Amino acid sequence: MIPVAEARARIVAALAPTGPENIGLDAALGRVLAADVAARRTQPPVAVSAMDGWAVRSADGAGPLRAIGESAAGRGFAGAVAPGETVRIFTGAPVPAGADAVAIQEDARHEGDLVHLADVPGPGRFVRPAGLDFATGDLLYSAPRRLGVRDIGLLAAADVPRIDVHRRPRIAVLATGDELVPPGLPRGPAQIVDAARPALLAFIEARGATAVDLGIARDDAADIATRAGRAAGADLLVTLGGASVGDHDLIARVLAGDGATLDFWKIAMRPGKPLMFGRHGDTPLLGLPGNPVSAFVCSLLFLGPAIERLSGLPGAAPRLAEVRLASPLGANDKREDYVRATLAPGADGIPLAQPAPVQDSSQLRTLALADALIQRPVLAPALPAGALVPAILLDQI
Numbered sequence: 001m002i003p004v005a006e007a008r009a010r011i012v013a014a015l016a017p018t019g020p021e022n023i024g025l026d027a028a029l030g031r032v033l034a035a036d037v038a039a040r041r042t043q044p045p046v047a048v049s050a051m052d053g054w055a056v057r058s059a060d061g062a063g064p065l066r067a068i069g070e071s072a073a074g075r076g077f078a079g080a081v082a083p084g085e086t087v088r089i090f091t092g093a094p095v096p097a098g099a100d101a102v103a104i105q106e107d108a109r110h111e112g113d114l115v116h117l118a119d120v121p122g123p124g125r126f127v128r129p130a131g132l133d134f135a136t137g138d139l140l141y142s143a144p145r146r147l148g149v150r151d152i153g154l155l156a157a158a159d160v161p162r163i164d165v166h167r168r169p170r171i172a173v174l175a176t177g178d179e180l181v182p183p184g185l186p187r188g189p190a191q192i193v194d195a196a197r198p199a200l201l202a203f204i205e206a207r208g209a210t211a212v213d214l215g216i217a218r219d220d221a222a223d224i225a226t227r228a229g230r231a232a233g234a235d236l237l238v239t240l241g242g243a244s245v246g247d248h249d250l251i252a253r254v255l256a257g258d259g260a261t262l263d264f265w266k267i268a269m270r271p272g273k274p275l276m277f278g279r280h281g282d283t284p285l286l287g288l289p290g291n292p293v294s295a296f297v298c299s300l301l302f303l304g305p306a307i308e309r310l311s312g313l314p315g316a317a318p319r320l321a322e323v324r325l326a327s328p329l330g331a332n333d334k335r336e337d338y339v340r341a342t343l344a345p346g347a348d349g350i351p352l353a354q355p356a357p358v359q360d361s362s363q364l365r366t367l368a369l370a371d372a373l374i375q376r377p378v379l380a381p382a383l384p385a386g387a388l389v390p391a392i393l394l395d396q397i
């Protein structure tokens, strides 16, 4: 059994980022930049007003000033403002030559051609200078970076309609087990519903990769090998189940006979001990345990970073937050433990974590209703209620 951090490091080190592709901004959300991006324009392109009011020369004082025209957004005033003059101006409109400030209309009285100011703006007041946000050639982003909603806005503003991003990783998923039947189909009395594969497919899509569903293989060497063969060309093959040592746990044996090599098999973690990693032909292979909670926790701790790495990012461990135990926890053994817990608001702002009383790795309900996974390091001592512990928050997952 190797430690969790070492397993993750070995997985990430064995994977290389996918190559670049050029895509439109409309498809950019969640994608990872493969090249730096510079602004292709200056924003704002000229000095513009931040308010509706009057463009003035601040040195003119309260006036009265003579109104000589109008500057609207997208349609500036062609002339210049001479001493004693003003131009009606609106938010986003170019500040005319000669003017150096804007008086907001609430502070101005307009009678015929004459404008009186109740409050005289200082130089630059309510003027957005050219390039306030960015200028042509400014480096906006260094690759790699996963693009969020705000990034789409900035790229659009910078007139960058297309970008180079890493190709979406293609992750092939193969479930195994004679007992598995997809949801909604007829089942024999000892059969169960395949729950881990739909969850895994959803996890992959949620992480910005493309899931390639290879279905459910029977506990049969030929079926497993045939289906695994269809993963050729994928960036990663993820198997589900059959990872342990039982007579019907065939993944390691079948794939080894089919040209797979294993880098490691079994990690010091609960749930998720029988995790395996290696290669099947040219395709990296991640073997997840079949217990659905184990499969999810392994996805979170290893597949997530693997997808990140394939996407061009570093492949970091999930972030840990601090929570406070609502009840005591026993001492831990040699396996790093991830304990399902619900969270309640704590008096001091630190959430109070209540571990589920039973932590069996078959129980999807306690997983779905959990708010956090408390991390228990190897050989952690027993802890009383009130102790602070690290946890992965599940609210975004």
Ligand SMILES: Nc1nc2c(c(=O)[nH]1)N[C@H]1C(S)=C(S)[C@@H](COP(=O)(O)OP(=O)(O)OC[C@H]3O[C@@H](n4cnc5c(N)ncnc54)[C@H](O)[C@@H]3O)O[C@H]1N2
Pocket: 175, 176, 177, 179, 180, 192, 193, 194, 195, 196, 197, 240, 241, 242, 243, 244, 245, 246, 249, 271, 272, 273, 274, 288, 289, 290, 291, 292, 294, 361, 362
């Ligand atoms: N003698 C030992 N037995 C087991 C060990 C061990 O070290 N020695 N490890 C245990 C641990 S820990 C785990 S985790 C499981 C992992 O086993 P497998 O990866 O071989 O998974 P299966 O045997 O195929 O299935 C385990 C369990 O999960 C159910 N399952 C499988 N796939 C799905 C699915 N897609 N959806 C829902 N449920 C699924 C399956 O029916 C089994 O109940 O091994 C322990 N045994």
Ligand code: MOO
Pocket: 269, 270, 271, 272, 273, 274, 289, 291, 294, 361
């Ligand atoms: O690791 Mo298994 O995942 O303990 O049930």
